[in-house]
Amino acid sequence: MDFVTLRIKVKEEAEKRGFTDWEITFSGSQGTDLMVRNGQVDHFENSIQHGIAFRGNVNGKTGYSYSEKIDDDAISYLIKEAFDNAQIIEEEAEIFFEGSESYPEVNSYNDDIECITPEKLIENAVDMEKSLLNSSEYMKAADYCLCGKSSGESFMANSKGLNLQFKQNMAVGYISGIAENDGDIKTGGEYWYGCDIEKFSPKELGEKAGKKIVSHMGAKSIPSAEMNVVFENEAMSDILATFSGVFFAENAQKGFSMLEGKKGTLIGSEILNIKDDGICEKSGYSIPFDSEGVAVQNKYVIEKGVLKTLLYNLKSASKDNTVSTGNGFKAGLKSPVVTTCTNFYIEKGNCTRNDIIKSVCDGIIITDVTGLHAGANTISGDFSLSAEGFLIENGNITSPVEQITVAGNFYDILKNIEKIADDVKFSMPSGMGVFGSPTVFVGKMSVSGM
């Protein structure tokens, strides 16, 4: 059934049932993923998925339903179930949107991706594994070595006349490995994704992962101290992702964020700019509109330290008498609309990572943080995280460090950022969006070790 037919049938049945507003979404995707171990394909998977989701208001309440079967019976089922579900809901109805004035042009579909054969993916994965293993005498094995490609297409239409569609594809490569020397075991990984396959070098990715893992060998704990702390791009991006919820208006409205009422005030260092941008060439992830049909925006959340806006969906925007910022997303067909980031990142600064190391002179650079789920209080901003990194001595990176914890507060870090490098790195896209950060120097923090 094509989307036009589906839309017409849904409209007819929804109106017959008494829905005052309705929305139908179709999403479909195809993917190939494989894993290589010791030069052989260890796991191979092809997938083709599609489904439709319905959302509608009846008697002032919103009902949801979904189906992976798409035929006339499924449409009747969707409408009936959404109707029955709405009957018992005791929350306010959701808002349906007539459409933004215009939508940004997004170039996130590349025919080259469609031309990648499974053989090519296997070849890439084998190359990646080989270059990892050859990167150092200490590399013992590749833990996960995978390559894949996927493409997706979505359509949405609603009772307000909205009618949108979007198509995207991308390829990914991920490799992690295990290095060992005399009982000292280190693990780690690297990834690449994007829709410009020309930019993917399996050999370089394998080497990069290998070098990164081996650089941590011989790491030791250090005595506890207050010290200068630099967060490397990936570590800072993980921290930003963990606390991104404090910028959601729906959390502020429920008392789950300290940023309620702080719009227009200074909440960060004057050199700090944080953006949420739906169209981001550098991250490789772009989307023209959110799951409510609102056009995404390129906006400063923090500009020169000042909180410019929180992130809104239609419902949280109406509560604050403002407009949606295009951040109302569903995690999938089976999920409700919530607030989610698009590309949420700290803008690059005007010095290099090396300049920061030189100027900090003595301290520590944190390359990895773990325990973000348990060790971070996303309401108060407090965190205590297990970390790894390197000592900075006399303006140089020296010995690797492990088994330390770094404790602090996210809101304090925003204020304490002293230097921002120009090496922004973006995370893999997930249901939460994409996060990015350059390396930043955040002043003194308490580091516990031995």
Next chain:
Amino acid sequence: MLNKSVVENTISAALSTGGTFAEIFMEDTKRSSISMVNGKVEKAFSGIDYGVGIRIFNGTNAVYAFTNDTSEKSLVETAKNAAVVIKNGKGDGKVMDFTKKEFDNRNIIKIMPNTIDKKRKAEILRTASNAAFSYSDVISQTRSGYADVCQDIFIANSEGLWTTDRRVRSRFTIEAVASSETEKQSGRFSPGGSLGFELFDTIDVEELAREAAKTAVTMLNAKNCPSGKMPVVIDNGFGGVIFHEACGHGLEATAVARNASVFAGKLGQKIASDVVTAIDDGTIPNGWGSANIDDEGNFCQRNVLIENGVLKSYLIDKLNGLRMGMSSTGSGRRESYRFAPTSRMTNTFIAAGKSTPDEIISNTEYGLYAKQMGGGSVDPATGAFNFAVLEGYIIRNGKICEPVRGATLIGKGSDILTKIDMVGNNVLRAQGMCGSISGSIPADVGQPMIRVSEITVGGRGE
């Protein structure tokens, strides 16, 4: 669900490059759920999961593909695209004649969930929420939930298997949170089964809500648990989660075949104390983790894993069985058509011993009584675990004394097995969702009251 020629053509396409085995798994599943917070319905969802998974073996290597498009053209194409990956296969491409596998349904459903109005389901949740709130003024929040699923499956394979099954499950959840100015404590129950709406004839939701509230309130007023090594009495029911996580996963062929389990190569050896017998039983009528057949079409079985301390069996799926040279134990399970099946638990429990609960408590001079277990984590490679005790008490001079909070149990599964020195006669099973490489599936944990002579207890108290 599919006609014979479509199945034959799809399997033939799957074997066209020399695959040694091919299988089709199809499902048509209806799900419905309601969640209530503080007595108000916040979310109600329903939907259909529908699709086909195709699996091909080449010896002990496997390829998997899935699609929601179940037309013949799509299935044959999906099978062909997956088969491309098989190189130098030794299979002859032959598909055996299908023989329909028949059986008596062990999980009889009396009231199909979709025949009951959602309002009645919401009212049950409200009744539970009210009961929890009225238990005490310090109950500050309740969450109650209802979920049902009806999964129709069809499996056929190149060895001539042709079978179908229907799995209906229902579950109820109540959680009560008690708060003071500085603390939050919670109590929770979530019973379920391979049952329809008659689930609610087998449970008393108000009583469960009051019990959950009682746990929360008791713990709110408890002092911090002391730390150190001590005897620990773990109560029946959800206490079995430690065996499930720290031992059960190590007995799955997924880990054993890769030699990534401490129990690999130990069949016939003594791995637990004499009083320990452990069973995985997918045949319990209406059990939460029960089914007539597994997701590879083999009959579910009652597998004795450990008998009087001796390791008797692993949990084995078809692919890992080939790798290990052993046959399936009816343990191939998966969340949905999106996952290739692998060896998983069904209803796993420590079998009844001879002691009464009173004997166990009165024979313990000093220790911790872990009445309700909470969540935890396990390192699968080593079996090292870390579990929170939701409701705990100090045992002193053979009597249960003051409640304690914040206790965690730390240890290794293989050590604990040898330190179980008393096993009660009151087996109880409790329901959970178990996550692993083939997705999230319903599984029962269970045990009678047991005593472990020594576990490291973590706590902040003196």
